[in-house]
Amino acid sequence: MCSSCCNAQQEQVRRFEKVCRILDKHQHNPSRLIPILQEVQKEYRYLPEEVMAFIATSLGVSPAKVYGVASFYANFALKPKGKYVIHICEGTACHVKGSGKIKDALFKKLNVTPENNTTPDMLFTVQPVSCLGACGLAPVMTVNEEVHGQVTPEAAMVIIDEIIKKERN
């Protein structure tokens, strides 16, 4: 039991060590808040509440201000995301070419909703986004950084099945 609680403490220290390095890099400058949060999110894949509080104290601003910025921008996640983040484009070109059906199919297949968009096994997060800027390939979805163009609901299912298969092995 002791070892597990020591591990937890060490984990905490390790966490903040990385944050400290990021803060140092930006010279604790409050106007660098967005790049700081971006880098912190790259480390943890989301913004844990205690980390945001720590950042606020270090920058000498209120936690409310940090939370306000973090919750304003779509790219900051306040909840942990899955290993595979699927962006489904809802831009105009994708919309007129039927991205809505792909979105519905993904939500149904992975049994997630717009509010609870991560699967319980933390494998997938489905996130509709406004435009990925690859309109020539509409409809488009991305899995992490990989872009898939001219997707159909069936093709999307194949992509998901392949990932599930890969993860099981």
Next chain:
Amino acid sequence: MLTDMQTLELIKQGYDKAVKPIQHRIIICAGTGCVANGSLKVFAALKKEVEANGLTAVVTLEECNEGQIHLSKSGCQGFCQMGPLVTVEPEGILYVKVKAEDAAEIIKTTLIDKSKVERLLYVDPAHGQVCHTQKEIPFYAQQKRIELGDCGYIDPEDIREYIARGGYYAARRAYAKMTAQQVCEEITASGLRGRGGGGFPTGKKWALTLQQKSDKKYVVCNGDEGDPGAFMDRSLMEGNPHRVLEGIMIAGRAIEADFAYVYVRAEYPLAVERVRKAVEDARALGILGADVFGSGMAFDCEVMEGAGAFVCGEETALMASIEGQRGMPRPKPPFPAQSGLWGKPTVINNVETLACVPLIITNGPGWYRECGTQGSPGTKTFALTGHVANTGLIEVPFGSTLRKIVFDIGGGVTDTTGEIDPDAFKAVQIGGPSGGCLINEHLDYPLDFDTVKKIGAMVGSGGLVVMNNKTCMVQIAHFFMRFTQNESCGKCIPCREGTKQMLLLLEQIMEGKATAKTLDTLQTLAEAVQKGSLCGLGKTAPNPVLSTLNYFRHEYEAHIFQKRCPAGACKALAIPEISAELCKGCGFCAKKCPVGAITGERKQPHKIDADKCIRCGACAQACKFNAVAGV
């Protein structure tokens, strides 16, 4: 350090020397579209094949190399749908839809046998004509690519190539030979207007900022291209980042600023990477730094990644975001020219606008005015997408007609299966969520800032989404309203609450729950939001609604009074039907129907009572023969 006037020439000489032994250059498009279709694999396969044939392949041009074949990656060439694209120079042969497996044949046939791989050439679907080079393809032949000229040809990660093709000469001229006043005057004389949406004269904006007395001024390059359906800024930043950077430097000279921020949308990781590299390379050569071209003036640049908020395309919101705040707009005046970033005079220009600047300084305002119209000189890049045969990025002079764009360059309108259908044209949505619709009667109008505004739309950033007759215009209005409602920052009430209510009204119409009064309420509300909102996002949010109401009122009315969606796209209004041909009379559907709306004899086609049907879809799921439609 590039302090002496000869250094750009020296770099050019070095580059030209390095290119000399090269017999062929193979350009592989590495824009986002082509990469998604596997162009990087094609690149690797081509390199392997070049070497397998005993030729030397070079990827990075070094001086005095012994290479024969130069393999380079380019930015987006615009014809995304036909990607991956591979061009072989100096012949200019363009291969489309290339796969890694084609590499051996390409190398053998083109480089060794000096012939062409016929099956990979583009065939014009309209005339069946085989096109050997880019210039022969109607999609390209009808365009005038000035801004996009080098984009898709040069290696965006090689600053020396940009310089060898005349890059940074304009910046040098602006810093070493011109006064700030002169730079502003040249741009004013060219008539260049802001490409971000508003169309404000760029030279005038610069002159206003130059007048301000301040110890510090800033240039901001707005690369937060949030407009769904537009991707020209992305292509420029990915395909020719140095051109954008040079434009930023000239803007800095014009207003006497020594620092710039490039704000790039977070969804564009490749653009962020390329612009960052461009800045670092320019800094390493001393093009950016404490003493720009020996002028004694300093200039430097920082690339900032956005965090995902459409409203940050609005200039005051964008500045708030750079300052580390929530990206909320503030009332104007004071304008950014008077009080911008950290209260200092700031000029904010769009990526595409800045990319035009070096060309104007190099070739002169008169040259720029040679194409385009009196009020809107030059060319404009449009993102042509939707139900059109050739999708991609195109550039045409201002004043070109929509007919030319959609039918000549775009190759015509397609039906839902992707086949060209000459009668399928319904509308073009221009300018994204702030814009409006253009219809049949506008096909021959000249596209420029002022004409489009008069029709009740706006050029905006240049997204052109073509829609066929199976598109429901109420749904389109709803789509944009949902977008702006989502992106409304919540600061001012007309936008925050107004967009929400408009969205609800549109939903009621789509679900057949609207009444005769709904349209009047919608119209009144739209006008109120237009007048009462604080920033451009709210002021223009009702445009898609007003524009569709204006041209497609009959579609709204059909939804409301006849409970019918003319395009057959609104699910709630679809008429449930069982196809007599497909139905085998198994009775499964009737058993599943919770309200007893389906009747029929066994082994006979069944029927649905549309009045009883609650459109739950249980019957369609139960049917093994796909005979049920419209539920």
